[in-house]
Amino acid sequence: MQPTTLFTTLLTLALGALHVSAHAMPNPALGITGRALQRNDAQRPSDDKPCGNVDIASNIDKATAIPVTVGKDGTSVTFNMTNFNGGGDGSRKVSVLIDPTGTGKNFVKANVTKNGDPAPKEDTGSDLITVALPDGTKCTGGKDKNLCLLSVKSTAGFGACTVASQLASTTGAANSGKVPCNNSKKNRRAVATRAARFLRAQARELEREVEVEEQERSLHGNPLFVTTLL
Ligand SMILES: *[C@@H]1O[C@H](CO)[C@@H](O)[C@H](O)[C@H]1NC(C)=O
Ligand SMILES: *[C@@H]1O[C@H](CO)[C@@H](O)[C@H](O)[C@H]1NC(C)=O
Numbered sequence: 001m002q003p004t005t006l007f008t009t010l011l012t013l014a015l016g017a018l019h020v021s022a023h024a025m026p027n028p029a030l031g032i033t034g035r036a037l038q039r040n041d042a043q044r045p046s047d048d049k050p051c052g053n054v055d056i057a058s059n060i061d062k063a064t065a066i067p068v069t070v071g072k073d074g075t076s077v078t079f080n081m082t083n084f085n086g087g088g089d090g091s092r093k094v095s096v097l098i099d100p101t102g103t104g105k106n107f108v109k110a111n112v113t114k115n116g117d118p119a120p121k122e123d124t125g126s127d128l129i130t131v132a133l134p135d136g137t138k139c140t141g142g143k144d145k146n147l148c149l150l151s152v153k154s155t156a157g158f159g160a161c162t163v164a165s166q167l168a169s170t171t172g173a174a175n176s177g178k179v180p181c182n183n184s185k186k187n188r189r190a191v192a193t194r195a196a197r198f199l200r201a202q203a204r205e206l207e208r209e210v211e212v213e214e215q216e217r218s219l220h221g222n223p224l225f226v227t228t229l230l
Protein backbone atom coordinates (compact mmCIF):
# COMPACT_ATOMS: atom_id res chain seq x y z
CA MET A 1 0.00 0.00 0.00
CA GLN A 2 1.31 3.49 -0.85
CA PRO A 3 2.00 5.65 2.20
CA THR A 4 -0.58 8.19 1.05
CA THR A 5 -3.18 5.46 0.56
CA LEU A 6 -2.38 4.08 3.98
CA PHE A 7 -2.72 7.53 5.45
CA THR A 8 -6.05 8.04 3.73
CA THR A 9 -7.25 4.68 4.96
CA LEU A 10 -6.23 5.45 8.54
CA LEU A 11 -7.80 8.88 8.34
CA THR A 12 -11.02 7.40 7.03
CA LEU A 13 -11.03 4.83 9.82
CA ALA A 14 -10.31 7.49 12.43
CA LEU A 15 -13.07 9.74 11.13
CA GLY A 16 -15.39 6.76 10.93
CA ALA A 17 -14.67 5.88 14.55
CA LEU A 18 -15.27 9.48 15.58
CA HIS A 19 -18.48 9.51 13.65
CA VAL A 20 -19.99 6.60 15.54
CA SER A 21 -18.68 7.58 18.96
CA ALA A 22 -19.21 11.30 19.26
CA HIS A 23 -22.52 13.01 18.81
CA ALA A 24 -24.28 16.05 20.12
CA MET A 25 -26.77 18.42 18.57
CA PRO A 26 -29.26 21.17 19.30
CA ASN A 27 -32.73 20.03 20.28
CA PRO A 28 -35.01 20.69 18.41
CA ALA A 29 -33.04 20.33 15.19
CA LEU A 30 -33.76 21.26 11.59
CA GLY A 31 -34.91 18.21 9.62
CA ILE A 32 -36.13 16.15 12.59
CA THR A 33 -39.82 16.37 13.37
CA GLY A 34 -42.29 14.12 15.13
CA ARG A 35 -39.74 11.95 16.94
CA ALA A 36 -36.94 12.17 19.48
CA LEU A 37 -33.46 12.95 18.21
CA GLN A 38 -31.15 10.00 17.71
CA ARG A 39 -27.40 10.04 17.84
CA ASN A 40 -26.98 9.45 14.11
CA ASP A 41 -29.08 12.56 13.42
CA ALA A 42 -26.09 14.65 14.50
CA GLN A 43 -24.43 16.54 11.65
CA ARG A 44 -20.96 17.94 11.17
CA PRO A 45 -21.61 21.56 10.34
CA SER A 46 -18.93 23.08 8.12
CA ASP A 47 -18.39 26.38 6.35
CA ASP A 48 -19.72 24.89 3.14
CA LYS A 49 -22.59 23.07 4.81
CA PRO A 50 -23.50 24.88 8.03
CA CYS A 51 -26.48 22.52 8.47
CA GLY A 52 -24.56 19.39 7.47
CA ASN A 53 -26.50 17.21 5.06
CA VAL A 54 -29.93 18.54 6.02
CA ASP A 55 -31.63 20.44 3.21
CA ILE A 56 -32.57 23.88 4.47
CA ALA A 57 -35.21 25.04 2.00
CA SER A 58 -37.37 21.92 2.26
CA ASN A 59 -37.18 21.73 6.06
CA ILE A 60 -37.25 25.24 7.46
CA ASP A 61 -41.04 25.60 7.47
CA LYS A 62 -41.52 22.13 8.97
CA ALA A 63 -39.11 22.71 11.83
CA THR A 64 -40.14 23.16 15.44
CA ALA A 65 -39.26 26.82 15.88
CA ILE A 66 -37.93 28.05 19.19
CA PRO A 67 -38.90 31.54 20.30
CA VAL A 68 -36.68 34.58 20.04
CA THR A 69 -36.96 36.73 23.16
CA VAL A 70 -36.10 40.38 23.42
CA GLY A 71 -33.18 40.87 25.78
CA LYS A 72 -30.94 43.66 26.96
CA ASP A 73 -28.29 42.98 24.34
CA GLY A 74 -30.66 42.55 21.43
CA THR A 75 -32.52 39.32 20.91
CA SER A 76 -31.75 36.02 22.54
CA VAL A 77 -32.58 32.39 21.90
CA THR A 78 -32.45 29.46 24.33
CA PHE A 79 -32.29 25.82 23.30
CA ASN A 80 -31.02 22.50 24.60
CA MET A 81 -27.76 21.01 23.40
CA THR A 82 -28.12 17.25 23.74
CA ASN A 83 -25.21 14.81 23.74
CA PHE A 84 -25.30 11.11 22.91
CA ASN A 85 -22.07 10.09 24.58
CA GLY A 86 -19.94 11.37 27.44
CA GLY A 87 -16.58 13.11 27.61
CA GLY A 88 -15.00 15.63 25.27
CA ASP A 89 -16.41 13.90 22.20
CA GLY A 90 -19.92 14.55 23.48
CA SER A 91 -19.17 18.19 24.23
CA ARG A 92 -22.17 20.45 24.74
CA LYS A 93 -20.03 23.57 24.45
CA VAL A 94 -20.90 25.28 21.20
CA SER A 95 -20.33 28.10 18.82
CA VAL A 96 -23.35 29.44 16.97
CA LEU A 97 -23.90 31.17 13.66
CA ILE A 98 -27.12 32.87 12.71
CA ASP A 99 -28.67 33.50 9.31
CA PRO A 100 -31.56 35.96 9.63
CA THR A 101 -32.69 35.19 6.06
CA GLY A 102 -33.12 31.48 6.81
CA THR A 103 -31.51 30.50 3.52
CA GLY A 104 -28.21 29.23 4.89
CA LYS A 105 -26.31 31.72 2.76
CA ASN A 106 -25.99 34.64 5.15
CA PHE A 107 -24.60 33.25 8.38
CA VAL A 108 -22.90 35.58 10.84
CA LYS A 109 -21.46 34.85 14.26
CA ALA A 110 -23.80 34.98 17.24
CA ASN A 111 -22.71 35.55 20.82
CA VAL A 112 -23.16 32.53 23.11
CA THR A 113 -23.89 34.07 26.51
CA LYS A 114 -24.54 30.78 28.35
CA ASN A 115 -22.69 27.73 27.13
CA GLY A 116 -22.69 24.01 27.87
CA ASP A 117 -20.42 21.41 29.44
CA PRO A 118 -17.36 20.73 27.24
CA ALA A 119 -17.00 17.21 28.69
CA PRO A 120 -20.29 15.85 30.04
CA LYS A 121 -19.97 12.96 32.49
CA GLU A 122 -23.23 11.38 31.43
CA ASP A 123 -23.67 9.50 28.15
CA THR A 124 -26.74 11.46 27.28
CA GLY A 125 -28.03 14.72 28.66
CA SER A 126 -28.72 18.35 27.85
CA ASP A 127 -27.50 21.83 28.63
CA LEU A 128 -29.50 24.96 27.98
CA ILE A 129 -27.58 27.25 25.66
CA THR A 130 -28.39 30.95 25.42
CA VAL A 131 -27.41 32.88 22.35
CA ALA A 132 -27.53 36.65 21.89
CA LEU A 133 -28.30 37.51 18.28
CA PRO A 134 -26.51 40.52 16.85
CA ASP A 135 -28.22 43.83 17.68
CA GLY A 136 -31.17 44.62 15.47
CA THR A 137 -31.46 41.11 14.04
CA LYS A 138 -34.69 40.68 12.14
CA CYS A 139 -35.65 37.13 11.23
CA THR A 140 -37.06 37.04 7.70
CA GLY A 141 -36.80 33.36 6.74
CA GLY A 142 -39.53 30.85 5.91
CA LYS A 143 -42.92 31.39 4.35
CA ASP A 144 -44.08 33.68 7.16
CA LYS A 145 -40.82 35.65 6.99
CA ASN A 146 -40.17 35.43 10.72
CA LEU A 147 -37.60 32.64 10.99
CA CYS A 148 -33.89 32.74 11.71
CA LEU A 149 -31.62 29.78 11.06
CA LEU A 150 -28.98 28.89 13.65
CA SER A 151 -26.01 26.66 12.95
CA VAL A 152 -24.78 25.05 16.17
CA LYS A 153 -21.43 23.31 16.37
CA SER A 154 -19.85 21.69 19.42
CA THR A 155 -16.16 21.88 20.30
CA ALA A 156 -16.00 18.27 19.04
CA GLY A 157 -17.36 19.35 15.65
CA PHE A 158 -20.87 17.94 15.93
CA GLY A 159 -24.14 19.77 15.77
CA ALA A 160 -26.97 20.73 13.46
CA CYS A 161 -29.13 23.68 12.60
CA THR A 162 -32.11 24.81 14.60
CA VAL A 163 -34.81 27.34 13.76
CA ALA A 164 -35.86 30.37 15.80
CA SER A 165 -39.03 32.33 15.29
CA GLN A 166 -39.53 36.02 15.91
CA LEU A 167 -42.88 37.74 16.09
CA ALA A 168 -43.15 41.15 14.50
CA SER A 169 -45.36 42.65 17.19
CA THR A 170 -46.28 42.21 20.82
CA THR A 171 -49.88 41.23 20.08
CA GLY A 172 -51.12 39.18 22.99
CA ALA A 173 -50.96 35.45 23.28
CA ALA A 174 -54.64 34.93 22.59
CA ASN A 175 -54.46 36.81 19.29
CA SER A 176 -51.28 35.22 18.05
CA GLY A 177 -52.28 31.62 18.76
CA LYS A 178 -53.40 29.17 16.13
CA VAL A 179 -56.83 28.45 17.63
CA PRO A 180 -57.95 24.88 16.93
CA CYS A 181 -61.04 23.96 14.93
CA ASN A 182 -63.63 24.11 17.73
CA ASN A 183 -64.82 27.65 17.14
CA SER A 184 -67.46 27.94 19.86
CA LYS A 185 -67.19 31.15 21.85
CA LYS A 186 -66.82 29.21 25.11
CA ASN A 187 -64.05 27.09 23.67
CA ARG A 188 -62.24 30.03 22.16
CA ARG A 189 -62.19 31.61 25.58
CA ALA A 190 -60.97 28.39 27.23
CA VAL A 191 -58.20 27.97 24.67
CA ALA A 192 -57.18 31.60 24.95
CA THR A 193 -57.06 31.39 28.74
CA ARG A 194 -54.97 28.25 28.66
CA ALA A 195 -52.67 29.73 26.04
CA ALA A 196 -52.27 32.96 27.96
CA ARG A 197 -51.51 31.08 31.18
CA PHE A 198 -48.98 28.87 29.40
CA LEU A 199 -47.31 31.81 27.71
CA ARG A 200 -47.16 33.77 30.95
CA ALA A 201 -45.43 30.81 32.63
CA GLN A 202 -43.00 30.49 29.73
CA ALA A 203 -42.41 34.23 29.76
CA ARG A 204 -41.59 34.15 33.48
CA GLU A 205 -39.26 31.20 32.99
CA LEU A 206 -37.38 32.83 30.12
CA GLU A 207 -37.28 36.15 31.89
CA ARG A 208 -35.65 34.44 34.86
CA GLU A 209 -33.04 32.88 32.61
CA VAL A 210 -32.28 36.18 30.94
CA GLU A 211 -32.09 37.86 34.34
CA VAL A 212 -29.73 35.28 35.73
CA GLU A 213 -27.61 35.58 32.63
CA GLU A 214 -27.50 39.35 32.58
CA GLN A 215 -27.75 39.92 36.32
CA GLU A 216 -30.45 42.46 35.70
CA ARG A 217 -33.88 42.81 34.12
CA SER A 218 -34.13 42.84 30.38
CA LEU A 219 -35.34 46.07 28.81
CA HIS A 220 -38.29 44.31 27.29
CA GLY A 221 -40.26 42.61 30.02
CA ASN A 222 -42.52 40.52 27.78
CA PRO A 223 -40.76 38.09 25.50
CA LEU A 224 -42.36 37.38 22.14
CA PHE A 225 -43.53 33.90 21.37
CA VAL A 226 -44.31 31.73 18.43
CA THR A 227 -47.66 30.21 17.67
CA THR A 228 -46.09 26.75 17.40
CA LEU A 229 -45.59 26.76 21.17
CA LEU A 230 -49.35 26.38 21.54
C1 LIG B 1 -34.30 20.95 27.84
O1 LIG B 1 -34.19 19.59 28.21
C2 LIG B 1 -34.74 19.29 29.47
C3 LIG B 1 -34.39 17.85 29.80
O2 LIG B 1 -34.72 16.99 28.75
C4 LIG B 1 -36.24 19.55 29.41
O3 LIG B 1 -36.82 19.28 30.63
C5 LIG B 1 -36.47 21.02 29.04
O4 LIG B 1 -37.84 21.26 28.88
C6 LIG B 1 -35.75 21.39 27.76
N1 LIG B 1 -35.86 22.83 27.55
C7 LIG B 1 -36.03 23.39 26.35
C8 LIG B 1 -36.09 24.88 26.32
O5 LIG B 1 -36.11 22.73 25.33
C1 LIG C 1 -21.25 38.89 24.07
O1 LIG C 1 -21.98 38.75 25.28
C2 LIG C 1 -21.26 39.13 26.44
C3 LIG C 1 -22.11 38.79 27.64
O2 LIG C 1 -23.40 39.34 27.55
C4 LIG C 1 -20.91 40.61 26.33
O3 LIG C 1 -20.16 40.98 27.45
C5 LIG C 1 -20.12 40.85 25.06
O4 LIG C 1 -19.88 42.22 24.90
C6 LIG C 1 -20.85 40.33 23.84
N1 LIG C 1 -20.03 40.48 22.66
C7 LIG C 1 -20.51 40.83 21.47
C8 LIG C 1 -19.53 40.88 20.36
O5 LIG C 1 -21.70 41.11 21.30
Ligand SMILES: *[C@@H]1O[C@H](CO)[C@@H](O)[C@H](O)[C@H]1NC(C)=O
Pocket (backbone or CB within 6 Å): 182, 183, 184, 186, 187, 190
Ligand atom coordinates in the same frame (compact mmCIF):
# COMPACT_ATOMS: atom_id res chain seq x y z
C1 LIG D 1 -66.24 23.02 21.78
O1 LIG D 1 -65.77 23.50 23.03
C2 LIG D 1 -66.81 23.65 24.00
C3 LIG D 1 -66.18 24.28 25.25
O2 LIG D 1 -64.91 23.76 25.56
C4 LIG D 1 -67.43 22.28 24.28
O3 LIG D 1 -68.47 22.43 25.21
C5 LIG D 1 -67.97 21.70 22.99
O4 LIG D 1 -68.43 20.39 23.21
C6 LIG D 1 -66.87 21.67 21.92
N1 LIG D 1 -67.42 21.24 20.64
C7 LIG D 1 -66.80 20.37 19.86
C8 LIG D 1 -67.44 20.10 18.55
O5 LIG D 1 -65.74 19.82 20.20
